[in-house]
Amino acid sequence: MDKKYRHELKFILNKSQAEILKYRLSLLMDVDTNSINEDHTYFIRSLYFDDLYDSAYNEKIDGLEKREKYRIRIYNYDDSFIRLERKEKNRDLTHKEQTIITKEQCLDFMKGIFPDLDDIDDKLLRDFIVKYKLNEIRPSVIVDYRRLAYTYPVEEVRVTFDEDIASGRFDYNLFDKNLLNLQVLEPNEVVLEVKFNYAIPSHIADVIMTIPMIRQAVSKFALCREKKEE
Numbered sequence: 001m002d003k004k005y006r007h008e009l010k011f012i013l014n015k016s017q018a019e020i021l022k023y024r025l026s027l028l029m030d031v032d033t034n035s036i037n038e039d040h041t042y043f044i045r046s047l048y049f050d051d052l053y054d055s056a057y058n059e060k061i062d063g064l065e066k067r068e069k070y071r072i073r074i075y076n077y078d079d080s081f082i083r084l085e086r087k088e089k090n091r092d093l094t095h096k097e098q099t100i101i102t103k104e105q106c107l108d109f110m111k112g113i114f115p116d117l118d119d120i121d122d123k124l125l126r127d128f129i130v131k132y133k134l135n136e137i138r139p140s141v142i143v144d145y146r147r148l149a150y151t152y153p154v155e156e157v158r159v160t161f162d163e164d165i166a167s168g169r170f171d172y173n174l175f176d177k178n179l180l181n182l183q184v185l186e187p188n189e190v191v192l193e194v195k196f197n198y199a200i201p202s203h204i205a206d207v208i209m210t211i212p213m214i215r216q217a218v219s220k221f222a223l224c225r226e227k228k229e230e
Contacts, residue, residue, distance in 0.1 A: 003088075003095045004095060004197075005090060005093035005094065005095045006093065006094055006095070006156070006195050006196065006197055007092060007093060007094075007194075007195065007196050007197070007198075008092070008093070008094045008193060008194070008195050009092075009193070009194040009195075009215055010191065010192065010193050010194075010215065010216055010217065010218040011191070011192040011193075011194075011213045011214065011215055011216060011218075012185070012189055012190070012191055012192070012213070012216055012218060013189075013190055013192055013211060013213045014188045014189065014190065015163075015188050015189075015190055017190075017211050017212075017213065018161050018163075018190040018192070020210075020211065021161075021192070021207070021208065021210075021211050022148065022150075022161060024207045024210065025150045025159055025204070025207060025208075026150065028152070028203060028204060028207065029150035029151060029152045029157070029159065029204070030150065030151050030152070031148075031149070031150060031151075032147075032148075032149035032150065032151055032158075034075060034076075034149070035148070035149070036076055039148070040148055041146050041147060041148045041163075042075055042076055042146070042147055043075065043076050043077065043144070043145075043146055043147075044073065044074075044075055044144070044145055044146075044147055045073070045074050045075075045077070045142060045143070045144050045168075045174060046071045046072065046073045046142070046143045046221075047071060047072045047073075047110070047139055047141075047142050047172060047174045048069060048070070048071045048139075048140045048141050048142075048143065048221050048224075049069070049070045049071065049132070049137045049138060049139060049140055050069070050137060050138070050140035051135040051136055051137045051138075052135075052136050052138075054140075054225075055135075056068075056069040056140070056221070057140070057221070057222060057225045060219050060221070060222045061222060063217070065089075065090065065091050066088075066089065066090050066091075067088070067089050068086060068087065068088045068089070069086070069087055069221065070084070070085070070086050070128055070131065070137065071084075071085050071087070071221075072084050072085070072101070072106055072109070072174060073085055074174060074175075077175070077177055079103045079175055080103075081100070082100065082101050082102065082103060082105075082106050083098045083099065083100060083101070084098065084099050084100075084101050084109075084124060084125060084128060085097065085098040086098075086124060086127070086128070094195075097124050098124070099122050099124045099125055101125070103175075106174065109128075109132075110139055110172060110173075110174070112132070112138065114129045114132065114133070115129075117129060117130070139172035140225065141167060141168065141169075141221070141224045141225050142167070142168025142171065142172060142173075142174065142179065142181070142224070143165070143166075143167065143168070143220050143221060143224045144164070144165070144166045144167075144168065144179075144181055145162045145163065145164055145165040145166065145191075145220065146162070146163050146164045147160055147161065147162050147163075148160065148161045148163075149161075152201065152204060154201050155196045155197045155198060155199060155200065155201060156195075156196065156197050157194070157195070157196045157200060157201065157204060158193075158194075158195045158196070159192070159193070159194050159195075159204075159208070160192070160193045160195075161190055161191070161192055162190065162191040162192075162193070162220065163190050163191075164183065165183070165184050165185055165191065165220055165223065165224070166181035166182060166183050166184060166224070167181055167182050167184050167223070167224030167225075167227040168180070168181045168224075169181065169182050169227065182227050184220075184223040184224055184226070184227045185223070191218050191220065192213070194208065
């Protein structure tokens with residue numbers, strides 16, 4: 001099966017701009033079903049992995065056109081729904097694969113404990129285990145943030161606003177609600193991501209373009225890694 005790549009555009013804007021854009025998009029798009037708070041946001045925590053040479057981090061910093069990284073992700077501190085994900089980047093296009101894992105599996109992976117490959121049918125999980133063993137990948141950094149997301153069915157458009165982005169600087173405990181973390185952006189900054197298949201419907205694109213902002217190669221993973229090294 002051919003991989004499905006999507007466009008992904010990223011920007012940094014201030015909170016005033018973000019509030020204006022949120023309101024305008026809310027008139028055209030639906031709020032993501034993951035939203036649980038009154039303000040329609042939800043919490044995301046990801047544990048990223050890297051090898052002994054920090055290849056995923058350095059490839060991002062060097063702007064390598066083709067690269068990949070693995071992460072384990074939870075939402076709203078819910079340990080009953082955990083995803084292992086692989087995100088691939090090819091210039092301006094991204095491809096994401098994901099599979100559900102248990103909390104017990106997650107805790108084992110964080111310790112470098114894996115089942116025998118003969119007992120694993122899931123391809124992504126098998127690839128992760130092989131990569132872990134061959135490249136000696138290990139937990140690299142935890143990334144926390146609060147997200148508001150809007151969706152639109154045509155072209156599977158997804159527009160997200162990420163705030164309070166923080167680096168779990170000294171700990172890799174995915175399930176620790178009291179994890180010590182450090183903010184990586186200025187208090188007034190918000191990361192905007194626009195994802196779509198082939199083209200953004202014109203009425204949504206017109207609304208996004210009402211806010212003056214410059215496209216940037218923003219990586220929450222890289223920002224948090226940089227903060228970790230300070």
